[in-house]
Amino acid sequence: MDTSRRSLFKGLAAAATLSVIPATAAAREKRLAPSDAVGMLYDTTRCIGCRACTVACKEANKLKADVDGYGAGLYDAPEGLNEYTKTVIQLHRDDTTSSFVKKQCMHCIDPACVGACMLSALKKGPFGVVSYDPDKCVGCRYCEVACPFNVPKFQWSNTTPKIVKCELCRDRLAEGKEPACTEVCPRQAVIYGNYADLLNEARGRLAASPNKYIPKIYGEHELGGTQVLYLSHVPFEELGFRFSDTQAVPHTQQTIQHGVYKGFAAPVALYALLGAVMFRNRGAKGERDE
């Protein structure tokens, strides 16, 4: 076996190694909610669509009015989450069912946006809140690509834009208060609390009135679990929750990433291999024909 043929096999071996590692890498462990996790529980059967939560959120977070929607120029009437709106009440209605639904960041237990963010501008902070630090944000918007709930929004109309998303009023939590939206809700349709307590509360409501609800707590298992939980009397897909898989979004990518880059060994090995093969070839001056 001559030098160049041997180097060819070496190269192939290196390539094969790199591509096989992901397949054999140990699957990434499932993340659990932090012990101090807090969250919200929203119940469609209690919501009357008064939008007090939306208004309170805008006040607490000093967000501008969104006057582009209904009655243009007259009302702060956001149609969905956007750069001015961190929480919104939407209406789902068809021939047989009707329901309001509140949207805001789900505060995933294993968030895709946090996995995406280069400098951890988005990270799981105290109480498991997914928080945002604009000083570390370059505005790449990869969090928007990653989030399965279309939550992070970008200030498109701003020349010094930031990401806009619900941070569970973390400044209020630090003062011992609850989020603005849960505080003002007149029907306790959305409540704030310890994550474990909220799960129990939701289970209790399901058990107490099984005919009232779809038999599922959305967010208990979906996409690895979310710290905002939902009870609903209409199917969750109809409220815009597209996904019911239980695997967290970052699972596959991070299993591969960790497999290939574990301890940075594979890249270093490949670099050494490339250098070594080149060093050998340098003397050979191979002018071989194909």
Next chain:
Amino acid sequence: MSERDDAKPAGGPLLTRGYLILLALSALGVVLILWRFIVGLGVATAMNDGYPLGLWITLDVVTGTALACGGYALALLVYIFNRGKYHPLVRPAILTSALGYTMAGLSVAIDLGRPWNMWKIPLFFRDWNLNSALLEVALCIMAYVFVLWVELSPALIAKTRYAERVTPFLDKALLWVIALGMLLPTMHQSSLGALMLLAGPRLHPLWNTPLLPLLFLMTCVAMGYAMVVFEAIFSSRFFRRPSHTAMLYTLQKFAAWGGMVFVVVRFVDLAVRGRLALVGQLDLYGVMFGIETLLWVLPAVLASRTHANDPGRLFRGAMCTAIAGGLYRFDTFLVAFQPGPGWHYFPSVPELFISAGLISIELAAFIALVKWFPILGGIRSET
């Protein structure tokens, strides 16, 4: 690197009519880029919260860097598989790569919402999120731009008074720089694929596969060879250089067979994961997948029948491979990305002209550099 000493500046007048058109497009692009920073991304582009990544990232970065993988693909061939006879093609390929990657970096800076924080990416290492595929892409591309210009530096300093002092040092160090120039694209081109793994459930199942990193790596090598062929034919026509047709024929064969392997891997993967039924569907996704597959297979058909003296066929094959790879990347980042009902994206006119401007700058720089510096091989007989 001494065997490249036969490379010579192409010379000739720079400001031809075609070149002035390139400069005009470049100038328009620069003006629009300045305007984009004044009015913001919302006004300048059609991007939105559903499609937060648009033409610039998909074309100039994701596709552009893959097309700029000629230097990488050729370096693998010359230095790892020890095919020294391809050496005359290396320097122009490195130049194409250096320009392509530099432009990609520039378009990222234009695309970022908060580019003034960009310098923090390499320096704030305590905040590095090692889970982020994008961080890896960003760091690797920054490093690779630097590596490419170092690889090219012998050509750029050859005529200067620094040449004597720097060249011996470069000759020694260059081996490890070139090795780095092969490691970095292996890493970031595969990670470009890993980026869309995080779009996970919102990526159409025909494109969403754990093999994305591997598929992106394979396509960038095929696209790299195709671009070397394309660039060499272009140079031989416009700068009257020897055309190396026999070598290009072999390179395009690599590209074509690389494409075939890609198609096979893709189909096996779909079959294993029970998604093959999606291929035959006549919706947008099934059709795009079909076009991609056709474009990957076509070069193999063209290559298997090509005669060494048919540069037209060679050219068409290379174009096919480049377009196939580009389409695969466009599909993965835009077409197959499903942010949900109500979201639409088609690039705005300024977006299109900024991309056109960046490509014009790249082309204009290429032409100027090969005319002034010893990049292209001189009159060298075919082997």
